[in-house]
């Protein structure tokens with residue numbers, strides 16, 4: 518049972534970066550999460566796309582950048 522749920526109002530995800538309407542979700546893999554991904558809401562303007570159909574929140578965009586650099590080093 519959800520408490521504080523307003524009937525008829527659908528949860529509108531807000532972009533973690535700009536607070537605007539989020540159309541996308543972070544696809545970064547997070548072990549231990551139910552869905553296995555970060556799922557942070559992100560809008561199409563703030564996303565970082567490492568691959569087609571993949572999106573990253575700002576935190577994980579930075580993590581991805583570090584991962585790439587570590588890999589090429």
Ligand SMILES: [Zn+2]
Nearest residue numbers: 532535560563
């Ligand atoms: Zn945004």
Ligand SMILES: [Zn+2]
Nearest residue numbers: 543555574577
């Ligand atoms: Zn993320």
